[in-house]
Amino acid sequence: MKICFTRASMMLVAMLLLAAPAMAQYMVKGSVKDAAGEPLIGVSILVKGTTTGTISDFDGNFELNVPGSSENIAIFSYTGFKSQEVAVSPSSGQLAIVLEDDIARLDEVVVTGLASGVKRSNSGNAVATISSGELTGNTTPQTVDNALYGKLTGVNITANGGAPGGGVNVQLRGISTLGAGSSQPLYIIDGVYVNNSTIRTGRSQLNGATGGASSATQDDGANRIADLNPDDIERIEILKGPSAAAIYGTRANAGVILITTKKGKAGETRVSFSQDIGVARGQNFQGFDVWDETKINNYYGDPARQATELAAFNAAKAEGRESTDWEEYFYGETPLLLNTQVSVSGGSQKTQFFVSGSVLSEDGIIKGTGFDRYSLRANVDHRISDRIKVSVNSSYMKSDNDRGFTGNQNNSGGSIGYALAYLPTYADLEPDENGNYPDNPYFNDNPIAIRDRGVNNQQVDRFVSAASIDIDLYQSANSFLKFKINGGIDYLSGNSLVYFPEDLQHQRASATPGDVMRGRQDDLNYNIQAFLTYNTNLGKINSNTSVGAVRLDERGDFVLNRGRGLIAGQNNLQWANVQSVLEQTKTTVTDLGFVIQEDLNWEDKIIVSAGIRFDRSTLNRDQEKYYAFPKLSGAFNLHEFDFWGDNLFSQFKVRAAFGQTGGLPRFGTTFESLTPQLLGGQIGTQVGTRAVDPDLEPETAQELEFGVDLGMLNNRITLEATYYVKDVFGLILDQQPVESSGISVLATNAAELRNTGIELGLGVNVVRRENFNWYTRLLYWSNESEITKLDIPPYLQGGFGASLGQYLLAEGYSPTTIIGTPSGTDLPAGGFTIHGDRQPDFTMAWSNNITIMKNLDFSIVTQYQSGGAAINLSAFLWDDGGTSPDWDGDDDGDEILNGNERFTARAGDAGAGAFIEETSYFKLREAGLYYTFPQEVGVFKRLKLGVSANNMLLWTNYGSYDPEVSNFGSQAVTGNIEVTPYPSSRRFFFHLNADF
Numbered sequence: 001m002k003i004c005f006t007r008a009s010m011m012l013v014a015m016l017l018l019a020a021p022a023m024a025q026y027m028v029k030g031s032v033k034d035a036a037g038e039p040l041i042g043v044s045i046l047v048k049g050t051t052t053g054t055i056s057d058f059d060g061n062f063e064l065n066v067p068g069s070s071e072n073i074a075i076f077s078y079t080g081f082k083s084q085e086v087a088v089s090p091s092s093g094q095l096a097i098v099l100e101d102d103i104a105r106l107d108e109v110v111v112t113g114l115a116s117g118v119k120r121s122n123s124g125n126a127v128a129t130i131s132s133g134e135l136t137g138n139t140t141p142q143t144v145d146n147a148l149y150g151k152l153t154g155v156n157i158t159a160n161g162g163a164p165g166g167g168v169n170v171q172l173r174g175i176s177t178l179g180a181g182s183s184q185p186l187y188i189i190d191g192v193y194v195n196n197s198t199i200r201t202g203r204s205q206l207n208g209a210t211g212g213a214s215s216a217t218q219d220d221g222a223n224r225i226a227d228l229n230p231d232d233i234e235r236i237e238i239l240k241g242p243s244a245a246a247i248y249g250t251r252a253n254a255g256v257i258l259i260t261t262k263k264g265k266a267g268e269t270r271v272s273f274s275q276d277i278g279v280a281r282g283q284n285f286q287g288f289d290v291w292d293e294t295k296i297n298n299y300y301g302d303p304a305r306q307a308t309e310l311a312a313f314n315a316a317k318a319e320g321r322e323s324t325d326w327e328e329y330f331y332g333e334t335p336l337l338l339n340t341q342v343s344v345s346g347g348s349q350k351t352q353f354f355v356s357g358s359v360l361s362e363d364g365i366i367k368g369t370g371f372d373r374y375s376l377r378a379n380v381d382h383r384i385s386d387r388i389k390v391s392v393n394s395s396y397m398k399s400d401n402d403r404g405f406t407g408n409q410n411n412s413g414g415s416i417g418y419a420l421a422y423l424p425t426y427a428d429l430e431p432d433e434n435g436n437y438p439d440n441p442y443f444n445d446n447p448i449a450i451r452d453r454g455v456n457n458q459q460v461d462r463f464v465s466a467a468s469i470d471i472d473l474y475q476s477a478n479s480f481l482k483f484k485i486n487g488g489i490d491y492l493s494g495n496s497l498v499y500f501p502e503d504l505q506h507q508r509a510s511a512t513p514g515d516v517m518r519g520r521q522d523d524l525n526y527n528i529q530a531f532l533t534y535n536t537n538l539g540k541i542n543s544n545t546s547v548g549a550v551r552l553d554e555r556g557d558f559v560l561n562r563g564r565g566l567i568a569g570q571n572n573l574q575w576a577n578v579q580s581v582l583e584q585t586k587t588t589v590t591d592l593g594f595v596i597q598e599d600l601n602w603e604d605k606i607i608v609s610a611g612i613r614f615d616r617s618t619l620n621r622d623q624e625k626y627y628a629f630p631k632l633s634g635a636f637n638l639h640e641f642d643f644w645g646d647n648l649f650s651q652f653k654v655r656a657a658f659g660q661t662g663g664l665p666r667f668g669t670t671f672e673s674l675t676p677q678l679l680g681g682q683i684g685t686q687v688g689t690r691a692v693d694p695d696l697e698p699e700t701a702q703e704l705e706f707g708v709d710l711g712m713l714n715n716r717i718t719l720e721a722t723y724y725v726k727d728v729f730g731l732i733l734d735q736q737p738v739e740s741s742g743i744s745v746l747a748t749n750a751a752e753l754r755n756t757g758i759e760l761g762l763g764v765n766v767v768r769r770e771n772f773n774w775y776t777r778l779l780y781w782s783n784e785s786e787i788t789k790l791d792i793p794p795y796l797q798g799g800f801g802a803s804l805g806q807y808l809l810a811e812g813y814s815p816t817t818i819i820g821t822p823s824g825t826d827l828p829a830g831g832f833t834i835h836g837d838r839q840p841d842f843t844m845a846w847s848n849n850i851t852i853m854k855n856l857d858f859s860i861v862t863q864y865q866s867g868g869a870a871i872n873l874s875a876f877l878w879d880d881g882g883t884s885p886d887w888d889g890d891d892d893g894d895e896i897l898n899g900n901e902r903f904t905a906r907a908g909d910a911g912a913g914a915f916i917e918e919t920s921y922f923k924l925r926e927a928g929l930y931y932t933f934p935q936e937v938g939v940f941k942r943l944k945l946g947v948s949a950n951n952m953l954l955w956t957n958y959g960s961y962d963p964e965v966s967n968f969g970s971q972a973v974t975g976n977i978e979v980t981p982y983p984s985s986r987r988f989f990f991h992l993n994a995d996f
Contacts, residue, residue: 024067024068024069025065025066025067025068025069026065026066026069026089026090027063027064027065027066028063028064028066028074028088028092028095029061029062029063029064029094029095030061030062030094030095030096030097031056031059031060031061031062031094031095031096031097032045032056032060032062032076032078032097032098032099033060033096033097033098033099034081034098034099034101035098035099035100035101036854039056039058039059039060039061040056040060040078040081040099041056041057041058041060041265041266041267042055042056042078042265042266042267043055043056043060043062043076043077043078043099044075044076044077044078045062045064045074045075045076046074046075046077047064047066047067047072047073047074047075048072048073048074048075048085050067050475050477050480052064052065052066052067052475054349055265055266055349056266057266057267057268057349058265058266058267058268058270058346059267059268064088066088067477068477069090070089071087071088071089072087072088072089073085073086073087073088074086074087074088076097076099077107078099079108079131079235080101080102080105080108080131081099081100081101081102081107082099082100082101082102082106082107083107083119084097084099084100103715103716103718103763103765103775104651104711104715104718104763105120105129106119106120106121106651106711106715107119107120107121108120108129110123110127110129110237111127111237111239111258112124112125112247112597112599112609112633113247113546113595113597113599113609113611114247114248114529114531114546114548114550114595114597115484115531115533115546115548115597116533116544116546116597116599118599118607118609121604121637121651121653121709122601122604122607122635122637123607123633123635123655124607124608124609124633124634124635124655124656124657125239125243125244125633125655125657125705126153126240126244126655126705126707126720126722126759127237127238127239127244128152128153128154128237128238128240129235129236129237129238130147130148130151130152130235130236130238131234131235132233132234132235132262134151135147135230135233135236136230136231136233137859137928138859138861138926138927138928138948138950139926139927139928139948139949139950139987139989140276140278140337140339140948140950140987140989140991141230141950142164142165142166142226142362142371143165143166143168143222143225143226143228143230144225144226144228144230144233144236144259145157145166145168145170145223145225145226146166146168147230148170148236149861149863149925150779150845150847150861150862150863150923150925150926151845151847151861152238152240152779153722153759153760153761153779153780153781154172154173154240154241154757154759154781154783155170155171155172155238155240155781156171156783156839156840156843157169157170157171157964158171158964158965158966158969158975158976159962159964159965159966159969159984160220160221160222160965160966160967160969160970160981161220161403161406161407161965161967161969161981161982162283162365162961162962162965162981162982162983162984162985163220163222163364163366163369163371163403163404163406163982164362164363164364164369164370164371164401164403165222165226165362165371165399165401165403166222166223166225166226166371167198167220167221167222167223167226167969167970168223168969169183169184169966169969169970169971169975170184170185170257171183171254172185172238172240172241172254172255173240173241173255173703173724173726173755173757173783174726174755174757174783174784174785174839175728175753175755175785175815175816175972175973176253176254176255176663176701176728176972177253177254177663177699177728177731177972178731178732178733178751178753178809178815178972178973179733179797179971179972179973180665180666180669180699180731180732180733180747181253181254181663181664181665181666181699181732181972182251182253182254182663182664182666183254183970183971183972183973184196184223184254184970185238185254185255185256185257186245186248186251186252186254186255186256186257187225187257187259188256188257188258188259189228189259189261189464189466189490190259190260190261190393190466190488191466191468191486191487191488191527191529192464192465192466192487192488192489192490192525192527193251193490193525193527193552194224194225194464194490194525195224195490195492195523195525195554196223196224196225197223197224197523198219198221198222198223198224198970199221199224199458199460199494199496199519199521199558200217200219200221200496200519200558200560200583201219201221201456201458201496201498201517201519201560202219202496202498202517202519202560202562202582203219203220203403203405203456203498203517204217204218204219204408205217205517205562205582206414206498206500206515206517206562207405207408207409207412207413207414207415207500208409208410208411208412208413208414209407209408209409209410209415209967218407218408218967218968218979220403220406220407220967220981220982221403221458221970222401222403222458223970224460224462224492226371226373226399226401227373227375227397227399227460227462227492228259228375228397229341229356229358229360229373229375229377229395229397231274231339231341231356231358232261232262232356232358232375232377232395233259233260233261233262234260234261234262234263235259235260236257236258236259236260237257237258237260238255238256238257238258239252239255239256239257239258240255241255241659241701241703241705241724241726242659242660242661242701242702242703242726243631243633243657243658243659243703243704243705243724244256244657244659244705245659245661246611246613246629246630246631246659246660246661247595247597247611247613247629247631248613248661249550249593249595249613249615249629249661249662250591250593250615250616250617250627250629250661250662250663250664250698251552251591251661251662251663251664252661252662253661253662253663253699253700253701253728254663261354261377261379261393261395262343262345262354262356262379263345263352263354263379263381264345264346264347264352264353264354264379264380264381265345265346265347265352266346266347266348266349266352267346267347268346269344269345269346269347270344270345270346270941270995270996271342271343271344271995271996272341272342272343272344272345272993272994272995272996273341273342273992273993273994273995273996274339274340274341274342274991274992274993274994275338275339275340275341275991275992276337276338276339276340276989276990276991277336277337277338277989277990278336278337278338278339278987278988278989278990279334279335279336279337279987279988280334280335280337280362280364280365280985280986280987280988281334281365281985281986281988282327282331282332282365282961282983282984282985282986283951283954283961283962283983283984283985283986284954284956284960284961284962284983284984285327285328285331285961285983286327286878286884286885286959286960286961287327287885288325288326288327288420288425288878288883288884288885289425289882289883289884289885289886289887289888290323290425291313291322291323291424291425291426291882292313292322293310293313294888295882295887295888296309296310296313296424298888298897299882299887299888309424312426312427312428313424313426315428316426316427316428317426321426321428322425322426323425323426324425324426324427325425326420326423326425326427327420330366330367330416330420330447330451331365331366331983332365333363333364333365333366333367334365335362335363335364335365335370336361336363337361337362337363337987337989338359338360338361338362339358339359339360339361340358340359340360341356341357341358342356342357342358343355343356343357344356347381349383350382350383351380351381351382351383352380352381352382353378353379353380353381354377354378354379354380355377355378355379356375356376356377357375357376357377358373358374358375358376359372359373359374360372360373360374364402364404364982364985365983365985366404366406366416366451366982367451367452368402368404368451368452369402369403369404369982370401370402371399371400371401371402372399372400372401373397373398373399373400374397374398375395375396375397375398376395376396376397377393377394377395377396378392378393378394378395379391379392379393379394380392380393386472387471387472387473388469388470388471388472389469389470390467390468390469390470391466391467391468391470391486392465392466392467393465393466393467393488394463394464394465394466395463395464395465396461396462396463397460397461397462397463397464398459398460398461398462399458399459399460399462400457400458400459401457401458401459401460402455402456402457403456403458403982404416404451404454404456404982405450405451405454405456406980406981406982407967407979407980407981407982408873408967408979408980411444412444412506413444413445413450413504413505413506413507413509414445414450414454414500414506415447415450415980416447416450416451416980417874417979417980417981417982418443418877418979418980419440419443419444419445419446419447419450420447420883420980421874421877421878421880421881421883421980422442422443422877422880422881422882422883423440423442423443423447423881423883424442424882424883427440427441427442429446429447429448429449430448431448431449431452437449437452437453437505439505440505442881444505444506444509445504445505445506446504446505449504449505450500450504453501453504454499454500454501454504455497455498455499455571456497456498456499457496457497457498458494458495458496458497458519459494459495459496460492460493460494460495461492461493461494462490462491462492462493463489463490463491464488464489464490464491465488465489466486466487466488467486467487467488468484468485468486468487469484469485469486470482470483470484471483471484478536478537479534479535479536479537480534480535480536481532481533481534481535482532482533482534482535483530483531483532483533484530484531484533485528485529485530485531486528486529487526487527487528487529488526488527489524489525489526490523490524490525490526491523491524491525492521492522492523492524493521493522493523494519494520494521494522495518495519495520495521496517496518496519496520496521497516497517497518497519497571498516498517499515499516499517499571500514500515500516501514501566501569502514502566502568503568510564511565512564512565512577512578513565513566514564514565514566514567514568514570514576515562515563515564515566516562516563516564516566516571516572516573516576517560517561517562517582518560518561518562518563518573519558519559519560519561520557520558520559521556521557521558522556522557522558523554523555523556523557524553524554524555524556525552525553525554525555526552526553527550527551527552527553528550528551529548529549529550529551530548530549531546531547531548531595532546532547532548533545533546540602540603541600541601541602541603542600542601543598543599543600544598544599544600544601545596545597545598545599546595546596546597546598546599546611547595547596547597548594548595549592549593549594549595550591550592550593550594550595551590551591551592551593552589552590552591552592553589553590553591554587554588554589554590555587555588555589556585556586556587556588556667557585557586557587558583558584558585558586559581559583559584559585560581560582560583560584561573561579561580561581561582562579562580562581562582563575563576563578563579563580564576564577564578565577565578585667585668587667588618589617589618589619589667590617590618591615591616591617591618591619591664592615592616592617593613593614593615593616594613594614594626595611595612595613595614596611596612597609597610597611597612597631598610598611603640604637604640605636605637605640605641606634606635606636606637607634607635607637608632608633608634609631609632609633609634610630610631610632610633611630611631611632612628612629612630612631613628613629613630614626614627614628614629615627615629615662617664617698619664619665619667619670619698620664620665620670620697620698621670621671621692621693621694621695621696621697627662627697627698627700628660629659629660629661629662630658630659630660631657631658631659631660632657632658632659633655633656633657633658633659634655634656634657635653635654635655636653636654636655637651637652637653638652638653638654639651639652639653648712648713649710649711649712650711650712650713650714650715651709651710651711651715651718652708652709652710652711653708653709653710654707654708655705655706655707655708655709656704656705656706656707657703657704657705658702658703658704658705659702659703660700660701660702660703661700661701662698662699662700662701663698663699663700663701663728664698664699665698665699665732665747669692669732669747670692670696670747671692672687672688672690672691672692673688673690674686674687674688675687675688689742689743689744689745690743690744690745690747691737691743691745691746691747692746692747692748693746693747693748693749695749696732696747696748696749697730697749698730699728699729699730699731699732699749700728700729700730701726701727701728701729702726702727702728702729703724703725703726703727704724704725705722705723705724706722706723706724707720707721707722707723708720708721709721716764716765716768717762717763717764717765718761718762718763718764719760719761719762719763720759720760720761720762721758721759721760721761722758722759722760723756723757723758723759724755724756724757724759725754725755725756726754726755726756726757727752727753727754727755727788728752728753728754728755729749729752730749730752731749731750731751731752731753732747732748732749732750733747733748733750733751733792733809734746734747734748735747735748735750735791735792736792748791748792750790750791750792751787751789751790751791751792751809752787752788752789753785753786753787753788753815754785754786754788755783755784755785756783756784757781757782757783757784758780758781758782759779759780759781760778760779760780760781761777761778761779761780762777762778762779763775763776763777763778764776764777770854771852771853771854772850772851772852772853773849773850773851774848774849774850774851775848775849775850776846776847776848776849777846777847777848778844778845778846779844779845779846779847780842780843780844781842781843782840782841782842782843783839784814784839785814785815785816785839786812786813786814787809787810787811787812787813787814787815788811788812789811790809790810790811794808794809794810794811794830795809795830796808796809796819796830796832797809797973797974798968798971798973798974798977799871799974799977800873802819802820802821802823802832802912803820803821803906803911803912804820804871804873804876804906804912804915805818805819805820805835805871805912805913805915805916805977806818806819806820806974807819807838807973807974808829808830808832808834809973810829810830813829814837814839815973816837816838816839816973817829817834817836817837818834818835818836818837818838818869818871818916818976819832819833819834819835819912820832820833820835820911820912820913820916821833821906821911821912822908822909822911823911833911833912833913835869835911835912835913835916836868836869836916836918837867837868837869838868838869838870838973838975838976839868840865840866840867840868840919840920841866841867841868842865842866842867843863843864843865843866844863844864844865844866845861845862845863845864845925846861846862846863846864847859847860847861847862848860854934855931855932855933855934856929856930856931856932857928857929857930857931857932857946858928858929858930859926859927859928860924860926860927860928861924861925861926861927862922862923862924862925863922863923863925864921864922864923865919865920865921865963866920867918867919867920868918868919868920868963868976869916869917869918869919869976870916870917870919870958870963870966870976870977870978871912871915871916871976871977871978872915872916872917872958872959872960872978873915873977873978873979874959874960874961874978874979874980874981875902875915875917875959875960876903876906876914876915877979877980878899879899879900879902879903880903882899884898884899884902886898886899887899902914902915917957917958917959918957918958919956919958919963919964919976920956920957920958920963921954921955921956921958921963921964922953922954922955922956923951923953923954923955924949924951924952924953924954925950925951926948926949926950927948927949927950927952928946928947928948928949929946929947929948930944930945930946930991931944931945931946932944939996940994940995940996941995941996942993942994942995943992943993943994943995944991944992944993944994945991945992945993946990946991946993947988947989947990947991948988948989948991949986949987949988949989950986950987951984951985951986951987952986952988954984960978960981961981961983961984962981962983962984965978965981965984966978966981967979967981
């Protein structure tokens with residue numbers, strides 16, 4: 001017994017001795033402030049080489065438990081500030097840490113994988129980021145994508161129109177598809193793959209906009225990123241090309257936009273309130289021509305019609321309404337813009353929370369139009385133990401959008417802008433005392449009645465929720481193993497109503513007057529991903545390995561019903577004489593992927609990242625096949641090497657990256673379908689005439705990116721330069737087989753495309769003093785596209801026929817080449833004349849931020865575009881209707897009036913080029929002036945007042961409201977075609993921000 005006891009005692013002592021080093025630790029206390037002496041809340045403090053850490057509280061104070069009993073290194077990091085390493089030991093007293101501003105954002109962590117990130121200074125890719133201050137700190141944007149203008153290189157944005165609620169096409173690094181796939185970036189919010197589709201309302205069917213040569217819809221819809229409240233966003237990261245986005249695989253051809261929402265910070269509970277009050281005014285009105293006797297005689301050639309119009313003019317003159325400014329009448333509202341935001345945030349070291357509520361209400365410059373958005377958000381982070389952390393981010397959003405009736409209508413009625421083109425200034429269209437609207441003798445509808453009585457409404461309810469669990473499975477002095485599982489859902493329910501009453505002028509001309517379109521959309525996206533991450537130090541090299549799996553499911557149910565021949569005063573489908581299902585689609589899509597990535601870092605000198613993703617999707621022809629998407633990048637920080645002795649450069653990084661991504665086709669493109677048919681009076685089915693190549697592969701993009709990042713004079717001057725070559729292979733197009741096959745079109749991989757571009761960013765901290773700081777940033781980017789291979793005959797697409805301008809798809813040409821009449825066998829571009837290219841020659845943006853006495857902030861963002869072209873069919877209609885501002889002028893002195901000369905030139909030597917115009921412009925995108933009170937004011941711990949504006953100024957020779965607007969704004973290639981769109985607006989705001 002004694003021997004056993006002795007052995008047991010010895011074993012117990014040995015275990016205690018072995019455990020002692022693991023249990024030994026000491027505490028370090030202190031505070032963290034910025035250079036101005038203000039406490040920094042939520043600073044991350046980590047013991048180097050471990051996962052042990054803490055964050056600073058509301059007063060900037062912290063307590064850090066350091067494992068072991070010897071000296072260690074504590075790393076202090078905070079967004080917007082340079083990281084700082086501080087030696088700590090058991091004898092360390094109260095630490096007073098002062099962090100310096102990270103002007104160049106070199107210590108900002110950017111995404112390099114699905115479970116890993118890297119400091120910007122070590123990234124092998126050019127990853128663009130936008131902070132919350134850049135997004136909403138200057139002014140109040142309508143939508144998230146509207147806030148991106150002028151803040152990123154390599155991004156071209158086109159709007160469907162100026163209606164409240166957005167409707168924006170974001171294109172990253174040129175063309176990614178010729179139409180079979182998505183041209184929009186993949187949006188991910190807090191790890192949730194969200195829906196950014198444009199939900200059809202059927203408006204283009206009701207007003208005839210889909211007639212003619214164009215088969216694309218022109219609903220002027222808003223894409224659904226408009227549902228997201230920009231004030232809830234902490235930061236946005238944009239992975240512009242495949243070299244950065246490869247790890248997102250089969251959906252990343254058009255780039256990836258990662259959105260992170262705000263989180264709470266440990267410390268005292270903070271209540272924040274902000275109120276934005278603004279007004280809007282229509283922009284760049286053309287000033288339509290004023291009619292008089294001379295113009296009536298010039299425009300109307302028939303003497304009888306001249307007499308009729310002169311009589312109408314004299315009657316209007318007697319009543320003092322002979323020179324009505326119809327642009328001001330319809331587009332001249334001064335709507336009120338309101339945005340109210342309340343948030344509560346705070347928490348303890350274990351639990352942090354951020355809760356917000358927002359109401360945005362914006363009326364439009366056209367009476368009866370507007371956009372309302374209501375949002376609620378709750379983000380909670382909770383540390384269950386030292387090793388387990390749980391995060392839940394949930395939001396509810398409701399959008400209510402009235403977009404009115406503008407744009408195209410193909411002479412069928414139902415567009416204010418189209419009718420306005422034919423409306424003389426003396427027209428009498430006001431309703432009488434009983435509310436009856438007179439017929440419009442100049443066109444097929446009274447635009448006042450359309451404005452007042454037509455309905456074009458869409459409502460969307462949306463719930464987005466994300467959740468994640470982080471578990472520290474293992475840690476030692478120089479390594480750790482983590483497991484993370486995260487995912488979420490995006491549920492969207494939309495209802496639309498488009499309605500023309502039966503007594504409208506163009507409806508009375510119909511055999512079934514009274515037209516209604518009711519749409520319903522229910523979409524559910526849910527995704528989950530799980531990753532293991534192992535990090536270890538191998539001598540001077542740090543290794544980070546990630547392995548995981550990803551699954552995404554999409555479920556969609558869409559129906560669009562139409563009713564014609566309505567009973568008076570009814571818009572219910574059951575009161576229609578003719579009822580039809582215009583479209584009904586149910587979609588079920590599943591993607592599954594596996595990822596492995598390795599990141600190696602040799603003392604911040606050489607950083608290499610390599611990874612591969614294997615994806616399969618039910619949207620592919622071969623649904624069981626996995627496609628590989630590899631990536632490889634390297635960053636070489638020459639300034640970190642011992643031989644570097646140049647004091648001028650604080651950073652000199654050379655980088656290169658390669659990656660591949662996939663582009664999934666639209667639902668229905670990759671499989672044959674059955675169509676319903678009446679057979680002997682009974683419903684039957686038959687195989688459709690659309691077929692698919694059995695060897696069809698998904699579209700794939702491949703990118704090589706090269707760049708250099710420089711920092712000079714302690715990073716007061718920074719330069720980021722990038723050159724990329726992006727090739728897209730296997731572009732899916734429709735081939736026309738021989739008629740005897742019984743097949744009308746065959747979907748096949750028929751083309752290859754190349755984009756090459758340059759992106760430059762120069763930042764200069766011009767003045768940096770205690771009471772005056774001036775930071776300026778200049779951006780430049782350009783992109784050129786070319787179809788390098790086409791296995792089918794060249795063809796034209798988009799637009800309304802070659803006489804009005806279309807797009808050419810031919811080998812050796814850019815897919816954004818605009819061609820048209822005159823035609824001829826000796827012309828190389830498919831027998832037509834080249835009139836321009838939609839893509840600009842280059843784009844520049846210049847932003848300035850000035851702070852005076854630490855309290856007065858001034859910011860401004862401007863943008864300049866050189867070149868580019870658009871098909872301006874608004875000007876075509878204005879000339880046809882005699883309303884062009886210079887219609888009865890004679891600029892060249894040939895005694896032919898300008899309006900007649902331009903309109904007839906289309907049939908002559910000018911051809912379609914008569915109305916294809918250059919889209920160069922200069923815009924003052926944003927300007928803001930704010931004052932922050934230096935001390936507490938009453939109950940306010942912080943009070944900030946300001947004024948701002950966006951889209952304040954536009955200088956352009958383009959002959960319409962906005963050179964960035966297109967009826968086909970959501971199309972991959974065939975944008976920059978406009979037909980009397982909703983005009984853009986200048987927006988002016990007063991701001992109040994207060995913290996309690």
